[in-house]
Amino acid sequence: MNALDTYLAAMAPGMDIVLGCAGMSEDDLCARGAAEKTARELALLKEAYCGTTKFTRKRRRAIEGAQHNGHSIVALSIIEKYARKMPTLFDAWVLREQLCTTKATAGALEKLAQSKVPKKKRKVKPGVRIIRRKDAPWTLAIDGSSSFIANLHAAVENQDKKPLDVVEDTFFDSDTAQRSTVVTNVLVRLEDYVRIVNGDGEEITLQMTNGATLTGAQYLRRTLKEHGFITLVSPYEGAVNLYRTQRFANAKQRLMAGAENPVCPWPRCAKPADECQIHHLEPWLHGGLTNIANLSTACAYHNGANDDDPNAPPLRGRLARENGQIRWQPPDR
Secondary structure, three states, X not given: OOHHHHHHHHHOOHHHHHHOOOOOOHHHHHHOOOOHHHHHHHHHHHHHHHOXXXXXXXXXXXHHHHHHHOOOHHHHHHXXXXXXXXXXXXXHHHHHHHHHOOOOOHHHHHHHHHHHXXXXXXXXXXXXXXXXXXXXXXXXXXXXXXXXXXXXXXXXXXXXXXXXXXXXXXXXXXXXXXXOOOOOEXXXXXXXXXXXXXXXXXXXXXXXXXXXXXXXXXXXXXXXXXXXXXXXXXXXXXXXXXXXXXXXXXXXXXXXXXHXXXXXXXXXXXXXXXXXEEEEOOOHXXXXXXXXXXXEEEOHHHHHHOOOOOOOOXXXXXXXXXXXXXXXXXXXX
């Protein structure tokens, strides 16, 4: 018998191992050499099969069944996992007894347990939900009364057009329908021979290689004359200022952040900038400034999950500017 055979053989008498834990705490098991996770699992199993219960007959049958069928610690842990999901203590012991007295592999026992655990019903409230996916179609889900949904389905299906075309014609070709307003935002990248010498105020100052200085607005008037918004972008610092031909926008920093990151920059998040919050890359509480080089869009969830405190242990990662772009940094960086 090699080491693997010895290990598997030692795991096989699972119930005997659990009964051997009677009177021992999780700390006692750790002191005996068990890993913390193993000690925790054994303590839970010991609580079930050696603790106080009024279902002593079912427990006795479960113990005898597990010993007879040679259920391993892995199998008993699976049984306990699903027993704790049952709605009552009685239901939990019914499941333990049934599974322990069943001769099957751990995988088969788990499938049987899954079929016995009541499924939690999702509480559905009337409303509209949107599911956003990167590089894939989005989903608009509508929850309403059965009659409303049936009538809505009939209205879009019982026509010659495709359902999506019917929806678009119905909602966007009427006088009362509103589409998202699209405002042109032209991105102008600073050339290599132009550098920023001042960018702390409302306006930035640029310096040319010939020694001359000019404002960002003057630079744009020399290069571009278009209506709409114009964002000036540095290849090293990202977006640096926003201009409009008539006046500055009231929420220009939000518009600039949205132009740089149209969706939340966290991986696999597709929340659009219009529904995002403005996030300080260097937190305000730790000295971060409210200027565009230190700002990014971020959805409400990831704005809250971001590791803001540099003195706290890293948990979820954080947004940072790398080579002029906002990127998510994993917590181990």
